[in-house]
Amino acid sequence: MAEKSERLLNLYIMLLAQTRFVSKQDIRRAHYGEYADNPRGDEAFEKAFERDKEDLRELGVVIEIGSLDHYFDDEQGYRISPDTSSLPEIRFEADEAAVLGIAARAWEQHTLARATTEAMRKLAAQGVEIDTSRLDLVPPSLRAEEPAFDACWDATQKRRVIAFDYRRPGQAATRRQLQPWGVVRSSGRWYVVGHDVDREAERVFRLSRVQGKVTALGKSGAYAVPPGTDVKAIADRLVHSTPDIDATVLVRQRAGVALRRSATSIEEDVTGPDALSAWDRLGVTGQFRDLVNAVLSLGPSALVEGPHELRSDVLARLAEVAR
Template sequence: MAERKSERLMNLIFLLLSTRQFLTKEQVRAAIDDYRASSDDAFNRMFERDKGELRDLGIPLEIGSFDPLHEDMQGYRIPRDAAELPELELTAEESAVIGLAAQVWEHAGLAGQSSDALIKLKAAGVAIDTSAVPLAQPRITAAEPAFDAVWEAARARQPIRFPYGRTGEEPVERHLQPWGVLSWRGRWYVGGHDVDRGEPRLFRVSRIRGDVRTAGAAGAYTVPEGTSVRDLAASFTVNDPVGEAVLHVRRDRALPLRRHALSVTPIDGDLDEVVVGYRSTWELASTAASFAPHVVVVSPPEARALAVEVLQSAVEANA
């Protein structure tokens, strides 16, 4: 219930922050699932509580008329200038945490309703400033059905078991005490204590080939003090890039690629040439393809060809 409430409040913030006009209660209700599924009385109570939560969080809620001809008809919005944070100076560790949080919200299981709510308002004729919600930028990603299950298990400190293996291989059942989930070089991984091997291991979520099942009670183990799943991921990978790739990237798009760019050179008013280091041609191609149509691989040619294959596969799968 607490998670559902948090998601609803986040959706409400996105809606009221993204609009330049006042939204009626009916527009807000139509855009957010929890509100829409409630009775009139339940919605009114829930909305009043949520408005109080926003005030308690220090988020200013502005009430005004959305119709100059009917000033008694009230609407709601969050003023951008009042809600924006002052300039922040973050340490490298703090920036890493915020970057990871942003990557988590890009996952379809967590960001879908927020994006849907914006789409519904836009369809209703409400002016939306999507620059206020950069996390809502869509990406083409392969489905990872096991993501939510391993995420919840890591949060609950609950042992799990699952069939695991590469495509074309016979999966083997693995037993894991998950410590955390992270995005590493464009892939989702779950790290923790491998019960079968008796040592820390890292598992790619997309290679989980079936249902994730519980193998113990919640809170059955503790994560060793000082553990970092990111450090665990680094210990299993080679850090040195094997080459450099040239990409054409639309302005203000593909922010994760830009964060790790070796150089960014404007081409025209809409495109930048972005040079990135890469360790795997397949990883480079699949990551670039996930940002289509805003990213085009220029070189190396083998990565460009692989990116085309990925997009063609996505089209066939959706067909």
């Protein structure tokens, strides 16, 4: 059976993308085929269809009911009018528009494109006249570049356990098994949140640190997300629970303005890795990830002296770029 979220999306697209009312039987053949082999299929379909219509209405979708034939009223059909689905004009302040522009990059993901394509394919197979321009009401425009995103997102929808190799900064990759509860964005990064099977505790994993392929294990519906779980709150709490670290970084003079501004100490005119310029030694404190990014952004104008794990992560990142 298709996941309910996918079925609702397909139903919404089907009713929105055509130019006439769609019969209940066409809807059933397109999206409720699993009830065909059920001895009580008619009753099961009616109940599922009514639930799905009610769910769409709770989301603010207006489903119109009308006659399939201009001359006879004996059979009714369904559709969604673009006029009732489009948003009124919304104006944002400059800072709000900037935030939305950044957020909008997250869903330009072929996961949703697949759902739309599948709905269109089913409509075309039935000879239904469609108008794809009606789908331009809210064009997707968000991107998630991590290769692990699709597999993790799919597993959260199907409630399947996943396994993957995960590398923490300065450490070798380890095998992890997770019951994923959700995929969220926090502090500009994508994370998968869930129950770590081996450690018997909730955990959050940054998708950019997942190594190789994410493998789905077992059947769908293998677990339930605890009631009241807020994956965004969990991600924010666990991501920011990492304590700050102290580090020592050599920086060329006249470089690293931002790093110098936050430095806890600056020792000028020290011996550096080359004689192309004078160097300063900076004592800095911050989150591991932020310090790595700050050093990498300076290229050959910065060198980490310590701690070892920070230096190792910077070197590993540079090695990946070189490869």
